[in-house]
Amino acid sequence: VQLVESGGALVQPGGSLRLSCEGSGFTFSGYRMSWFRQAPGKEREWVATITPAGGGTYYEDSVKGRFIIARDNGKNTVYLQMNSLKPEDTAVYYCKTETYWGQGTQVTVSS
Numbered sequence: 001v002q003l004v005e006s007g008g009a010l011v012q013p014g015g016s017l018r019l020s021c022e023g024s025g026f027t028f029s030g031y032r033m034s035w036f037r038q039a040p041g042k043e044r045e046w047v048a049t050i051t052p053a054g055g056g057t058y059y060e061d062s063v064k065g066r067f068i069i070a071r072d073n074g075k076n077t078v079y080l081q082m083n084s085l086k087p088e089d090t091a092v093y094y095c096k097t098e099t100y101w102g103q104g105t106q107v108t109v110s111s
Helices: none
Strands: 002-006 017-024 033-038 045-050 057-059 067-072 077-082 091-097 105-109
Touching: 002 091, 017 033, 017 091, 017 105, 033 067, 033 077, 045 067, 045 077, 057 067
Parallel strands: none
Antiparallel strands: 002 017, 017 077, 033 045, 033 091, 045 057, 067 077, 091 105
């Protein structure tokens, strides 16, 4: 199993960013996919989850209405569209399925 995140960058407050996570080595369409994040000096926290077919999405309260999780099973990819970004969204973002994690991608929100 391999999960590879991409799309992290430096962005100004109020800006947008889309993260991608491509999975391989497993039947992508059969598994829930989640995004987590870890800010400096803090524990890793759950951000969002999407069900295998994409019909169900769940969000941590602080990102509701700003972030959107989506997936393209044909491309074995899960996305996290992040809008109205705040400095407190600064973190390394990871995708996860079952017990498998990606390597993370850095998102920095700063002016």
